[in-house]
Each structure stands twice: as structure tokens, then as C-alpha cells.
Amino acid sequence: MPSEQPWRRWRHVVKLDPDRPLPEGLLQALGDSGTDAVLLGGTQRITYDNVQALLGRLRRDVPHVPVWQEVSSEEAVVSGVDGYAIPVVLNAGDTRWLIGEHVRALLKYRPFLDWSNVLIEGYLVLNDDCAVADLTEANACLTREEAAAYAVAGESLFSMPVIYIEYSGTYGDPETVKEIARVVQNSHVFYGGGIDSFAKASEMGALADTIIVGNALYGENWREVLDASVRAVK
Amino acid sequence: MPSEQPWRRWRHVVKLDPDRPLPEGLLQALGDSGTDAVLLGGTQRITYDNVQALLGRLRRDVPHVPVWQEVSSEEAVVSGVDGYAIPVVLNAGDTRWLIGEHVRALLKYRPFLDWSNVLIEGYLVLNDDCAVADLTEANACLTREEAAAYAVAGESLFSMPVIYIEYSGTYGDPETVKEIARVVQNSHVFYGGGIDSFAKASEMGALADTIIVGNALYGENWREVLDASVRAVK
Numbered sequence: 001m002p003s004e005q006p007w008r009r010w011r012h013v014v015k016l017d018p019d020r021p022l023p024e025g026l027l028q029a030l031g032d033s034g035t036d037a038v039l040l041g042g043t044q045r046i047t048y049d050n051v052q053a054l055l056g057r058l059r060r061d062v063p064h065v066p067v068w069q070e071v072s073s074e075e076a077v078v079s080g081v082d083g084y085a086i087p088v089v090l091n092a093g094d095t096r097w098l099i100g101e102h103v104r105a106l107l108k109y110r111p112f113l114d115w116s117n118v119l120i121e122g123y124l125v126l127n128d129d130c131a132v133a134d135l136t137e138a139n140a141c142l143t144r145e146e147a148a149a150y151a152v153a154g155e156s157l158f159s160m161p162v163i164y165i166e167y168s169g170t171y172g173d174p175e176t177v178k179e180i181a182r183v184v185q186n187s188h189v190f191y192g193g194g195i196d197s198f199a200k201a202s203e204m205g206a207l208a209d210t211i212i213v214g215n216a217l218y219g220e221n222w223r224e225v226l227d228a229s230v231r232a233v234k
Numbered sequence: 235m236p237s238e239q240p241w242r243r244w245r246h247v248v249k250l251d252p253d254r255p256l257p258e259g260l261l262q263a264l265g266d267s268g269t270d271a272v273l274l275g276g277t278q279r280i281t282y283d284n285v286q287a288l289l290g291r292l293r294r295d296v297p298h299v300p301v302w303q304e305v306s307s308e309e310a311v312v313s314g315v316d317g318y319a320i321p322v323v324l325n326a327g328d329t330r331w332l333i334g335e336h337v338r339a340l341l342k343y344r345p346f347l348d349w350s351n352v353l354i355e356g357y358l359v360l361n362d363d364c365a366v367a368d369l370t371e372a373n374a375c376l377t378r379e380e381a382a383a384y385a386v387a388g389e390s391l392f393s394m395p396v397i398y399i400e401y402s403g404t405y406g407d408p409e410t411v412k413e414i415a416r417v418v419q420n421s422h423v424f425y426g427g428g429i430d431s432f433a434k435a436s437e438m439g440a441l442a443d444t445i446i447v448g449n450a451l452y453g454e455n456w457r458e459v460l461d462a463s464v465r466a467v468k
Binding site for chain 1: 260320322324326327328329332333336337338340341344349352356379380384386387389391392393417
């Protein structure tokens with residue numbers, strides 16, 4: 001592991017989807033918000049071009065904000081970001097999302113890879129709506145104890161530097177997040193999902209090391225969400 | 235990771251299968267052989283009782299030889315060994331062998347686990363006879379480059395302390411082992427499969443950090459195999 005791990009200091013991260021149009025004024029507001037970093041990522045229609053375009057706007061408008069790319073498709077990898085986050089879906093139903101896609105990418109990029117600015121994220125895809133399990137090919141319908149066991153496996157079997165609790169768009173169960181944070185010893189805990197208020201940011205921010213705010217920034221109240229969620233954890 | 239990692243000094247390991255009858259005199263010969271450790275493990279009919287019985291014989295006859303259990307079934311875990319090796323099959327076809335079974339075991343044993351004497355092994359199941367792929371649910375028919383990419387993934391994504399190249403009963407391709415050893419930076423490399431002579435032990439021992447001798451110790455020439463394979467790497 002590199003000695004320099006800037007993500008260990010992150011309390012608040014903004015996740016921007018290169019496939020979605022940004023609300024007018026959001027980028028400028030980001031620069032003054034106090035957020036620690038921007039993570040570029042999404043699940044559908046992520047291309048080299050739309051990632052590059054969004055990165056360009058960020059570098060021009062808010063050059064002091066660190067930008068990391070969360071790599072979901074090898075074709076969309078751009079240069080010029082501060083780092084790369086590589087998701088490993090711990091509760092995936094298919095080995096592709098645990099190691100298969102990564103091996104495929106390594107076959108192409110291994111000789112060019114600089115591991116010093118790479119962050120491996122051990123994702124736990126959790127969601128009350130169990131229909132999502134099908135889409136993500138994840139065993140997302142876990143009990144609290146099962147979710148905690150996956151987190152321990154991520155930390156102890158795979159030495160994941162980050163355990164990323166992902167409720168994708170819905171607000172998670174604080175007791176589950178609390179239990180995961182309790183059993184994890186060294187891994188840093190990210191929480192993402194449904195944060196759209198001071199109260200929710202505050203609640204999850206007290207349990208996880210870092211909160212990720214995404215979806216709610218594309219809604220009407222984005223300015224309030226951004227401001228309140230940063231205030232809640234800073 | 236614990237500071238004490240005795241397996242880093244292993245050059246020669248004997249793998250004993252608790253389900254197979256030992257040749258007369260093998261245990262006594264082990265004590266004088268110079269092998270670094272015994273790994274108790276197998277794939278079929280491994281029970282608490284047969285592991286415990288073999289461990290008892292080892293402790294009585296050769297108490298100075300370290301004995302580690304390679305855990306393939308949670309029901310067969312015994313106490314009183316020097317450590318536990320936990321296999322993670324990197325090229326498994328089913329998530330069970332990457333993380334699923336481990337999560338199931340963690341649900342039962344997590345509170346009692348002492349990680350300081352646990353070694354996580356990143357297995358690469360390779361075999362020329364591709365029929366074995368079905369049995370092991372592994373994608374065992376890999377090109378040299380694919381095998382190397384799996385090894386890099388094991389090291390860089392999952393921080394596996396050991397990459398275990400397993401040709402299970404057949405002698406492997408030295409060029410593949412060489413390529414894996416070349417691309418792996420920090421992980422320790424185990425090689426197992428088909429070592430039944432000085433020449434083979436010598437060849438694989440020059441490429442891998444540790445060679446594992448197993449099957450051939452159950453054959454007629456076990457005394458010669460044991461002696462020659464230790465001499466080749468010591």
C-alpha cells in the first residue's frame with residue numbers, strides 16, 4: 001500500500017455521473033462547498049468521451065478539488081485524474097465482479113499501471129429493494145450479520161483498504177452500517193445511498209468514515225443537500 | 235498482517251492428506267528430512283476425526299515439525315496446529331470458492347478467530363487436463379498471460395500474501411510458473427503438483443519460493459522423493 005492515502009482523510013465525497021447533465025451552477029458551488037473529493041462514476045453509458053468531458057469541466061471550474069475516477073469500464077479510463085478507484089463487489093453473484101473483469105483489464109493495462117494512485121474498494125451492495133439484486137448480480141438481501149461477515153471477509157481475506165457500503169439511491173439501515181463499522185478493524189468505511197439532508201448525512205457520517213453524496217445532487221434541492229451534507233460531517 | 239510469518243522461510247513443504255493411509259515409516263522419515271512444515275489438507279472426505287488423528291500422530295512422532303491445517307471444510311477445523319491456511323481460489327468459476335464459503339465460516343467462527351496464525355492463500359488452479367476444470371469449478375485452462383494476470387490480481391487487488399500455483403497431481407508448465415514469479419512483486423509463491431524427482435523439485439524450486447510435495451509421497455518411491463526434493467531446494 002502506498003504511504004500516501006489521501007482518501008483516508010476524506011469525510012465527504014461528491015459522486016458525479018458522467019452520463020447525467022449537471023444542474024446549472026453545481027460545479028461552481030462544489031468549489032466552495034468544502035467537499036473533499038469528486039468521484040467520477042456511474043453504472044450505465046460511461047464512455048471515455050463523457051468522462052473526459054466532465055473531468056475537463058471540473059479542472060477548469062474547480063481546479064483545486066481532487067478528482068478520482070471510479071473505473072467501471074476499462075474503455076472509459078482517462079488520464080489526468082488524481083487517482084483511480086477500482087470496485088470489487090464482495091457480495092457479487094458472479095466472479096466477473098470480484099476478479100474476472102479486473103483480470104481482463106490487467107491483460108491489457110498491467111505494464112502501464114501505476115498502483116500508487118489506485119484505491120481498491122470492497123463494495124457491499126445492499127438495498128432494501130431486493131429486485132436490485134438481480135440487476136447487480138449481487139446477493140444484496142443480507143441480514144445484518146451476513147453483511148458484517150462480508151465486510152470482515154473483505155478486510156481479512158482480501159485486505160481491502162476501503163469497505164464501500166452501497167445502498168444505491170435508497171437510504172440504508174443505520175444499524176447495519178453501525179455493525180459493519182464495529183467489526184471492521186483497519187479498513188476505511190465509505191457509505192453511499194440516499195443522503196439528501198443534514199440529518200441523514202449526520203447519522204451516516206457518525207458511523208462511516210466517509211459519506212458519498214450523489215443522486216440528490218441531481219435534484220431540485222441540490223444546493224441545500226450539498227451545503228447541509230458537508231456541514232453535517234465537517 | 236502479523237510480523238511473524240514463518241511460511242516466508244519455507245522452501246519445502248510436505249502435504250499430507252488425512253484421508254489417505256500413510257506409507258509405513260514416512261512420519262519418522264519426515265522428522266529427519268529437513269522439510270520445513272507439514273500442511274494437512276485434501277479435497278475429499280476431510281473430517282474432524284481424520285485430521286485430528288493425523289495431527290496426533292505427527293505431534294507424537296515428529297513434535298519438532300510445524301503443522302498447519304489447510305482448511306477446506308469448516309467442520310474439520312481442529313485446534314493445536316501451528317496455523318491455518320485458508321484457500322481463496324482466484325480462478326474459481328463460482329463465488330463460493332472466492333468468498334462465499336469464507337463468509338459462511340465467518341458467521342460461525344468470527345468471534346473466536348485469531349488472525350495472527352492465519353495464512354490466506356490465493357490459489358491458481360492450473361492443469362493441463364482441462365477436464366479438471368469442471369471438478370474444481372475453476373477456469374483452469376488459462377494461457378500463460380491469463381495465469382499471470384490472475385496472479386497480479388491476487389496480489390494487487392486482494393493483497394494475497396501467498397500465490398499458490400496448483401497443478402494438482404500433474405507436473406506444471408515451468409514457463410507459466412516463471413512468468414507468474416516474474417510479475418508478482420511481494421507475494422510469496424507456492425508451487426504444487428507432480429514433484430517426484432530431484433530434477434523437478436530443482437526446476438520448480440528455482441522459480442517458486444516454496445515447493446509442495448504431496449501425491450508422490452504416497453507411492454512406492456516415497457523415501458527417494460522426500461530425500462531428493464528436500465536436497466534440491468536446501
